[in-house]
Amino acid sequence: MFGSLKVRSIFALVVILVAVFYLVPTMTSELPEFWEKKLPKDKIHLGLDLQGGMHLVLEVEADKAIEATLERTSVDLKEALMDKRIRFRRLERTANQTLSVELPDSASRMAFEKSLRESYPDLEILSAETVEGVERVSLGMNEKRKEEIRKLAIEQSLETIRNRVDQFGITEPEIVPQGKDRILIQLPGIKDPARAKSLIGKTALLEFKLVDEEHSLEEALRGSVPEGDIIAYERKIDPMSGKSVEVPYLLKGKAMLTGDALENAQVKISDRFGEPHVALKFNARGAADFERITGENVKKRLAIVLDGIVHSAPVIQEKISGGQAQITGSFTMDEARDLAIVLRAGALPAPVKILEERTVGPSLGKDSIDMGIWSSVIAGILVIAFMIFYYRLSGIVADIALVLNLILLMGAMAAFKATLTLPGIAGIVLTIGMAVDANVLIFERTREELRTGKTPRAAIDAGYNKAFLTILDSNVTTLVAALFLFGFGTGPIKGFAVTLTIGIIVSMFTAIVVTRIIFDYFIWNRKISSISI
């Protein structure tokens, strides 16, 4: 096809040597020193289904971030209105993303709208009506701002989860955004998937809230929660029965301080009981705030709330300066460590939901690899034996091509850093079956030509030339299918498409170029009267 036999042989040899080079690191665990420095040292990358690990797809509930922002704005707005002495009634968050407010007369409505324009450009009036002299206005956040919050929520979640996973100590994690509001996480070789999941999925919103002691908790539990207050629970394990009980608290809705004000969080062991707790250190601004808050509220109780659950609510004995606090509770060492990690990494701006989870234990992955190797070996031996049985010496030539095909396929996978998955192994085994196809086509064609009375050399020439177009057309159509498999496939299927694609290309090279070299070499300058085919 191209050039002399010599040129083709050198070309094929170079291709094979390059493939072997890339394969060496996968085959041996100990590389000589000079190899480590200069030559390829990546092993074939195994998918999570082969090496074990966890695959997660999370959805960031970005709308919750919008609601939270709106909630904060409403608290803010309330204070601003009171400061400006604008009379209003019932400022509250009604539907998920709207605020509603009632104003007693049109004068206060004018003042309200004015201050809205001046200080709250993000809010817009959705509708307004007058019912029996009362002006009822409903407010929403404008689209541009909503979009900003959504985008920011995804970016921040990504960053926060990356931080958490890094601190948890997992090698080669993959954390990437997917689509509009999803995050794809791959954690290879993870030992405790449940713990990793809680670490990643925890919102970790830390809030300090005052306990409302002016109103009755009993009445609030019966349904009349005072304006601006919330009920939150503390979970305790009853030491006698071992059952968990929930202790209710009536808290002021406004968070005095949040996890944003933290500089560090560490696990400490308390001296008295040897129980772990998490020691918090505020940053400069947080420390100043904490000092002021504790100073203003001596003898009151300050609840430490994490994701809506009260962890403790100690009485403030005196003004606390120095910016230190701690979260106690009946933690195990791992729980305390994970809590410290999530607090250090910061809160997720919005809760996340797990949409998809795939976890494979390391033992199943190892079994799959073993079975893959066995299937390949058995299938390989059977096909090799059949080809020799059917085509004699020519069968051996096809078998050489088959073995080279596998070496090139694996080498290419290592070189392109493609991921080998379980369906990928099936793809390799299938390649063994299909790789000989090109040679079958050529050999059958050659036999036909021999029957017409051509000399062996002419028959081989004709066989290769006539089969070439057929092989090209049939393989390109298979490639078309493989490309769509790659384009639309997910996870392991993509891995299968990769091996199939590489397998097709490589098999064309070995079956057409390499076997031709072997035939040409034996026929070169020889007058042979018959070939073993």
Add this chain to the structure above:
Amino acid sequence: MEIIKSETHFNFVAMMKMAAIASLVYILIGIGSIFWHGGLNFGIDFAGGTLIQIRFSGETSVEKLRQVFKSIGLENSIIQEFGPHEMVVRIPVTNVDLKGLSGQVENALQGAYGQGATEIRRLESVGPKVGRDLTRKALLAIIFSWIGILVYVGFRFEFRYALGGIIALIHDVLVTIGTLSLLNKEFDLNIVAAMLTIIGYSINDTIVIFDRIRENTRKNMKMPLMDVINLSVNQTLSRTILTSFTVLIVLVVLFFFGGSVIHDFAFTLLVGCLAGVYSTVFIASPIVLAFERIRPSRMKGKK
């Protein structure tokens, strides 16, 4: 050696009517069985839900495991034995939060069997939203691969060849889906991958015969297309059977030694490859012939 004699003269075209009827009947039975089962048996990839594969160090029974799952409120789980000392539990879509599910199951198992006596080897959970996405992508993959092949074959050969090839492919996919439904096999992402492989493989086979038809038409301008097709299918018969044979060897090996996870995947490929060989010989070329009768080719008209 030769298994297939060099000069076979089977009249494949004559068998075409019978083959078409047989295929149609089988496909109808398959579709009927889909309705009979109330739809395909979709795996969690498409239907959503959770699959847990558990290995036990000792003996256990499906009944005992069912009690364990009942204790955590998952009584509608489907439990199956899965090889020695292994069980697979399928939990339909629930409102149970995925964050806590695996921990809950692990605790319940430890409570019932003791520490270290069980191992969760695989856990796959797919929410309904992702399930819909995966279904859409799988359908798109199959349809676009058909279009891609149609365009390529139409470009390399003629449009009626492309159409014959595609109808053969649709035939293969329908036969495979029908067989899976008849045996009530689970339909998941791996099966879709198998289906796309079948599409790639079957068209490969078909192209080889089309290629020969194209060559023979040029060589024997006066021969009627029916005879050209018969000649071409017979000439390529040994190759068709040989290649299918090596692929089948490999698939049988995968089926028996590939492991539990790959088992259904290999089975689907086996069915699909058999359907592929059959459709290559009996469906694809006769369709080209049928189109020839409706509208003779321009190529022949030129002389």
